[in-house]
Amino acid sequence: MAGSANQKSFIIMTKVTARHNTGSKIAKFVVCLNERETVSMSVSNKKRCFTVMIVPHSEEATYSFRIPLYLVQIAVGLLALVAVGMCVLSYSYLKVAAEAEEAEILRQLSRVQQEEIDALAVETQKMMEQVYAVDELVELVTEKLELKPGELENNNQDPLQDQHFNSSPNMLHAAEGHETVRSYGSRSSAGGVLERTVNNLSLLQSVVPERTETLDSVGEYVSKAKAKPSIWPARGRVSSGFGVRSIPYTKSGYQFHTGVDIIGAHGSAIYATAPGEVVFTGYRGSFGNLIIIDHGYRYETHYAHLSGFSVSVGDFVERGDRIGYMGASGRTTGTHLHYEVHHSGLPVNPSNYMNKQ
Numbered sequence: 001m002a003g004s005a006n007q008k009s010f011i012i013m014t015k016v017t018a019r020h021n022t023g024s025k026i027a028k029f030v031v032c033l034n035e036r037e038t039v040s041m042s043v044s045n046k047k048r049c050f051t052v053m054i055v056p057h058s059e060e061a062t063y064s065f066r067i068p069l070y071l072v073q074i075a076v077g078l079l080a081l082v083a084v085g086m087c088v089l090s091y092s093y094l095k096v097a098a099e100a101e102e103a104e105i106l107r108q109l110s111r112v113q114q115e116e117i118d119a120l121a122v123e124t125q126k127m128m129e130q131v132y133a134v135d136e137l138v139e140l141v142t143e144k145l146e147l148k149p150g151e152l153e154n155n156n157q158d159p160l161q162d163q164h165f166n167s168s169p170n171m172l173h174a175a176e177g178h179e180t181v182r183s184y185g186s187r188s189s190a191g192g193v194l195e196r197t198v199n200n201l202s203l204l205q206s207v208v209p210e211r212t213e214t215l216d217s218v219g220e221y222v223s224k225a226k227a228k229p230s231i232w233p234a235r236g237r238v239s240s241g242f243g244v245r246s247i248p249y250t251k252s253g254y255q256f257h258t259g260v261d262i263i264g265a266h267g268s269a270i271y272a273t274a275p276g277e278v279v280f281t282g283y284r285g286s287f288g289n290l291i292i293i294d295h296g297y298r299y300e301t302h303y304a305h306l307s308g309f310s311v312s313v314g315d316f317v318e319r320g321d322r323i324g325y326m327g328a329s330g331r332t333t334g335t336h337l338h339y340e341v342h343h344s345g346l347p348v349n350p351s352n353y354m355n356k357q
Contacts, residue, residue, distance in 0.1 A: 124201055141218055227297040229273035229353040231319060234326055234337045236264030242349040248333050258347040259302065259340035260354075266335045270303050270324040272317040273341075273353065281309050287338065288330020291323055298345075304338035305330050 050072065053064040240248070240261040247253045276295035284290045287304035291311065294300055307327025317323060328335045341350045 138218055141222070224297050227274055227276070227295040227299050229295065229299065229301055229341055229350075230355045231271065231273050232262070232354050233273050233301070233303060233339045234262050234264050234270050235268060236262045236326075236337070238351075239263045239336060242347075242351060249331070259304075259338050260350045262337045262339060263335070264326050264337065266326060266328070267307055268326045269322045270306060270326060270337060272319060272321045272323050273301055274299065275318050276301075276316070278311045278313055278315045278317065278323070281311065281313055283329070286331035288332070289324070289327065290330075293317065293323070298343055300342040302338075302340040302342065304340075305332050305336060 048069045050067040050069065051064055052067065053062060055062045238260050240257055242257060242260055244254055245257045247255050270291075272293055274293075274295045276293040276299075278291065279294045279300075280290065280292035282290065284304075287302075289304070289306035289309065291303040291306065291309060292300060293303075303324060305327055306324040306329060308325045309323070310325070311317060311321075311323045326335060326337050332338075339350055340347050341353050342348070
């Protein structure tokens with residue numbers, strides 16, 4: 001080599017075993033590293049390089065080739081860039097995959113929530129329809145009971161002041177208000193499903209308590225109407241009414257008659273005039289054989305001068321059930337039924353509670 005360049009050679013020998021079809025040949029590869037260093041910066045064309053020598057174990061010739069150092073550096077740089085690129089791509093892929101998974105979860109949640117909103121809208125619509133059905137039922141009951149506006153408001157009014165229940169609240173909205181409710185609950189109202197659902201729920205919060213109170217009032221009225229005596233207690237005719245009359249035993253003087261007397265055949269049936277519990281059966285002074293029935297809501301009925309009983313204390317009877325038989329027990333001028341209706345412990349005119357025979 002020229003005197004201007006200093007050459008250092010490193011020889012690395014490695015044994016490699018190779019097998020061929022014709023037999024086994026062992027070749028020795030010798031890698032020689034030649035490092036050439038320039039002494040002067042003027043000799044720039046002489047660069048360092050790697051020399052690779054292949055030395056077979058046979059008598060064949062030795063092969064060698066050189067690889068410039070810059071190519072090795074470039075290869076290493078490229079490998080590093082590829083590794084960094086792979087890391088960046090892997091990170092980006094994992095990030096995009098995580099975002100895609102999160103987006104899918106959000107889509108599923110949104111779909112579930114939308115289904116729940118739709119179901120809630122359907123349920124609220126059904127509830128609104130039930131409210132309208134309740135309105136119609138209340139209106140029908142009101143018509144059937146022949147109630148007048150304002151009747152249920154005073155349904156605790158004492159029947160001594162008014163024998164007919166002047167009792168009833170105005171249970172329904174006016175026609176215009178009713179139509180307004182329907183427009184809020186309509187599926188065709190403006191806005192989306194969620195807005196209609198919120199409107200329906202807000203409306204139901206105000207309407208349902210009112211309707212519940214209305215139904216309670218109607219139920220209370222029906223219960224009171226059921227407890228109210230309403231039929232004749234026996235077949236026959238009234239011989240003496242409620243109020244002041246001449247005393248039948250002495251033919252002189254007057255007395256206040258607290259019931260009505262119904263003349264009929266001896267032993268004919270006596271009927272309960274309303275549902276209730278039998279609270280007394282037995283003999284009581286001038287009333288003779290007496291039955292008392294408690295109907296609730298401060299109503300009682302008394303049946304006197306009986307010839308016999310067909311019920312006992314503690315029995316529950318329905319309207320029209322046979323409870324005893326007509327007779328002439330006690331102080332009486334003949335066979336008849338003495339019938340009384342009491343409210344709040346006081347006798348009232350039974351004629352107002354004898355609607356049909």
